[in-house]
Amino acid sequence: MAVxxxxxxxxxxxxxxxxxxxYRQMKERIIRGVYRPxxxxxxxxxxxxxxVSTTPARDAINRLxxxxxxxxxxxxxxxxxxxxxxxxxxITLIRLALEGLAAxxxxxHVVPEDVKALRSxxxxxxxALDAGRYADALWHNKEFxxxxxxLAKLPHLVSMIETLWxxxxxxxxxxxxxxxxERFGVHNHEVAMEAxxxxxxxxxxxxxxNDIRDGYRRLRxxxxxxxxxxxx
Amino acid sequence: MAVxxxxxxxxxxxxxxxxxxxYRQMKERIIRGVYRPxxxxxxxxxxxxxxVSTTPARDAINRLxxxxxxxxxxxxxxxxxxxxxxxxxxITLIRLALEGLAAxxxxxHVVPEDVKALRSxxxxxxxALDAGRYADALWHNKEFxxxxxxLAKLPHLVSMIETLWxxxxxxxxxxxxxxxxERFGVHNHEVAMEAxxxxxxxxxxxxxxNDIRDGYRRLRxxxxxxxxxxxx
DNA sequence: TTTACAATTTTGTTGCAACAAAAATATCGG
DNA sequence: CCGATATTTTTGTTGCAACAAAATTGTAAA
Numbered sequence: 001m002a003v004x005x006x007x008x009x010x011x012x013x014x015x016x017x018x019x020x021x022x023y024r025q026m027k028e029r030i031i032r033g034v035y036r037p038x039x040x041x042x043x044x045x046x047x048x049x050x051x052v053s054t055t056p057a058r059d060a061i062n063r064l065x066x067x068x069x070x071x072x073x074x075x076x077x078x079x080x081x082x083x084x085x086x087x088x089x090x091i092t093l094i095r096l097a098l099e100g101l102a103a104x105x106x107x108x109h110v111v112p113e114d115v116k117a118l119r120s121x122x123x124x125x126x127x128a129l130d131a132g133r134y135a136d137a138l139w140h141n142k143e144f145x146x147x148x149x150x151l152a153k154l155p156h157l158v159s160m161i162e163t164l165w166x167x168x169x170x171x172x173x174x175x176x177x178x179x180x181x182e183r184f185g186v187h188n189h190e191v192a193m194e195a196x197x198x199x200x201x202x203x204x205x206x207x208x209x210n211d212i213r214d215g216y217r218r219l220r221x222x223x224x225x226x227x228x229x230x231x232x
Numbered sequence: 233m234a235v236x237x238x239x240x241x242x243x244x245x246x247x248x249x250x251x252x253x254x255y256r257q258m259k260e261r262i263i264r265g266v267y268r269p270x271x272x273x274x275x276x277x278x279x280x281x282x283x284v285s286t287t288p289a290r291d292a293i294n295r296l297x298x299x300x301x302x303x304x305x306x307x308x309x310x311x312x313x314x315x316x317x318x319x320x321x322x323i324t325l326i327r328l329a330l331e332g333l334a335a336x337x338x339x340x341h342v343v344p345e346d347v348k349a350l351r352s353x354x355x356x357x358x359x360a361l362d363a364g365r366y367a368d369a370l371w372h373n374k375e376f377x378x379x380x381x382x383l384a385k386l387p388h389l390v391s392m393i394e395t396l397w398x399x400x401x402x403x404x405x406x407x408x409x410x411x412x413x414e415r416f417g418v419h420n421h422e423v424a425m426e427a428x429x430x431x432x433x434x435x436x437x438x439x440x441x442n443d444i445r446d447g448y449r450r451l452r453x454x455x456x457x458x459x460x461x462x463x464x
Numbered sequence: 465t466t467t468a469c470a471a472t473t474t475t476g477t478t479g480c481a482a483c484a485a486a487a488a489t490a491t492c493g494g
Numbered sequence: 495c496c497g498a499t500a501t502t503t504t505t506g507t508t509g510c511a512a513c514a515a516a517a518t519t520g521t522a523a524a
Contacts, residue, residue, distance in 0.1 A: 017507065019294070043476065053509045058476075059294060062251070066295050068388065076475050076516050090386045093337075097329045105325075154322050156300065156399075160392065167388075249477065275506065285479045290506075308486050308505050 018052045019059030025050055026060045030069055030080065030166055031142065033135055033173025037082040041070060069166035080170045085223060088171070091164055092216045096209055098161050099145070103192070103208035105152035107201035114151055118193050121147060126186070134177050144189060148196070148208070168219075175222040184218070185211050250284045251291030257282055258292050262301055262312065262398055263374065265367055265405025269314040273302060301398035312402045317455060320403070323396055324448045328441055330393050331377070335424070335440040337384035339433035350379055350425050358418070366409050376421060380428070380440070400451075407454040416450070417443050 026046065029035060047057035061078055064070040071081045083091070121144040128137035142165065149158045188211035195203035258278065261267060279289035293310055296302040303313045315323070353376045360369035374397065381390045420443035427435035 019507080042474080044474085054476090055508055055510090059507095061476095062291060062295065063298050066298065068391075074516075076477095078476095087388070090388050093333065093386070094330070094389055094392065097333050098326070101325065101329050154325070156319070156322050157326055159300075160326065251477080274504080276504085286506090287478055287480090293506095306486075308507095310506095 018056035019063075022046070022050050022052055022056045022060035023063050026064055027069070027166060030064070031169045032139060033170060035080045035170060037080050037170045037174050039080045039170075040073075041078050041080070064166075067163045067166065069163065081167060083168065083171045083223075085220065088168070088216070088219060088223065091168055092212060095161070095164050095212050098157060098164070099149065099212060100205045100209050102149040102152045102154065102157050102161060104201040104205040105154060105157075106148050107196060107199045107204050109153055110151050110196045110199060112197075114147070115193055115197050118144060118147055118189075118196070122186075122189055122193070125189075129183060135173065138172060138176060141185060145208075145211075148192065148204075151196075171219065171223075172215075175219055184215065188214065250288035251295075254278070254282050254284055254288045254292035255295050258296055259301070259398060262296070263401045264371060265402060267312045267402060269312050269402045269406050271312045271402075272305075273310050273312070296398075299395045299398065301395065313399065315400065315403045315455075317452065320400070320448070320451060320455065323400055324444060327393070327396050327444050330389060330396070331381065331444060332437045332441050334381040334384045334386065334389050334393060336433040336437040337386060337389075338380050339428060339431045339436050341385050342383050342428045342431060344429075346379070346383055347425055347429050350376060350421075350428070353379060354418075354421055354425070357421075361415060367405065370404060370408060373417060377440075377443075380424065380436075383428075403451065403455075404447075407451055416447065420446065 035041070041061060043054050043058045043061060046061060047054045050057065050060075061070065065072065065078055068081070070078045073079045081087075121140055124140040125137055125144060128134070128140055146158070146162075149161055152158070188207050192204050192207035192211075195201075195207055267273070273293060275286050275290045275293060278293060279286045282289060282292075293302065297304065297310055300313070302310045305311045313319075353372055356372040357369055357376060360366070360372055378390070378394075381393055384390070420439050424436050424439035424443075427433075427439055
């Protein structure tokens with residue numbers, strides 16, 4: 001689960017401004033599951049962690065909060081969100097609409113090389129699962145999905161989907177180890193790749209929607225088990 | 233077209249922090265068409281305009297830029313976006329997916345009082361159109377649509393839709409005067425309200441999708457006329 | 465042990481100055 | 495008049511200190 005901070009890209013103090021760099025770093029940490037749901041983030045702590053001053057750290061936190069990747073638990077308390085069942089359901093509903101659209105449009109532009117790249121990503125997912133490296137499996141899974149989304153050539157759409165993944169990322173990492181061994185998504189991914197080869201947009205969409213629904217079902221179950229366990 | 237700044241709510245220096253207040257103000261100005269596409273915004277100018285220091289002004293600009301309500305035209309130049317045909321088409325595609333979903337879900341929770349409120353909003357649209365107050369008509373039109381979206385009880389979805397309106401808002405105001413007199417949307421709105429009364433989600437969705445497509449067609453035409461006119 | 469309250473520490477916000485870089489403007493040659 | 499270049503001005507960024515407010519810790523009474 002834990003990801004070593006050293007594995008994350010360092011801040012390049014020249015190419016972009018520090019606020020953007022800090023934002024990118026935080027985003028990667030959130031998606032990689034470095035922070036658990038409920039984790040509290042402070043301007044000064046983030047500044048120290050990323051070795052920048054408070055201004056860029058504050059920029060990054062504010063930006064993530066405005067995207068709902070972080071949420072306010074109090075007037076001076078931003079935390080990694082703990083999704084309840086209702087929020088999880090809403091985000092899933094939006095994911096079905098947006099990712100379904102992206103998947104369908106992907107079929108309009110796909111070329112054989114793209115499918116080859118996808119197969120390579122799927123191999124990485126499989127070997128991570130075999131080795132029990134679930135955090136890596138989740139990361140490669142994310143790359144697989146976004147490789148498809150980018151085929152749609154709709155940049156606004158991709159970035160909107162990204163904010164959704166940012167919101168559910170921490171909960172995924174918090175709950176997934178318990179059932180990642182069930183080899184999530186492998187079948188849906190295979191179907192999606194076949195459909196892409198045939199440029200069958202409706203089938204790509206169906207496969208990706210299935211993948212979202214499967215993940216939702218598992219997350220929901222794990223969420224319930226958590227709730228009953230903590231209630232005792 | 234022009235909206236007097238005095239009509240916009242002033243910043244309340246107590247309830248919320250200045251950055252949020254500045255953000256809200258700028259958002260309203262953008263949607264109300266105070267700034268035209270291409271307008272350049274600077275930290276110091278916004279600070280002076282809103283009577284705050286540079287820090288909250290910078291916060292607001294950064295936040296709007298990260299939502300693509302403003303875009304970078306150069307490393308130190310943020311402008312109100314000028315949408316090209318491709319961007320307009322992409323945003324319309326996303327709007328169809330998200331607003332269609334919201335419209336359909338609205339039918340699940342609507343009560344008779346909601347439809348009454350919608351009819352009242354529609355009256356305001358009509359009288360604004362009659363009086364030639366097109367900016368007001370656009371504003372009430374926006375309120376009509378969001379009154380429906382809010383019925384869906386899906387706050388994440390509503391805020392995502394809001395970012396889309398923020399992106400097209402300036403272009404709408406820039407192009408609409410030329411054909412607002414055609415009484416946009418009246419029929420679609422009537423159909424939507426009838427479908428809401430019958431709690432017929434599919435029909436609400438269809439009506440709202442029609443409205444989006446109608447608006448898109450007109451915007452696209454106006455966009456083309458602009459392009460050919462400026463090419464001469 | 466738990467609850468309510470007081471003391472203390474931590475925290476986000478705000479404004480500002482300095483700096484480097486970019487944009488705007490002026491200048492000049494054709 | 496136009497285009498390229500040099501100059502001036504404007505601009506975003508960054509770091510920081512002060513402040514008020516919130517969160518935390520400590521304390522004591524029940």
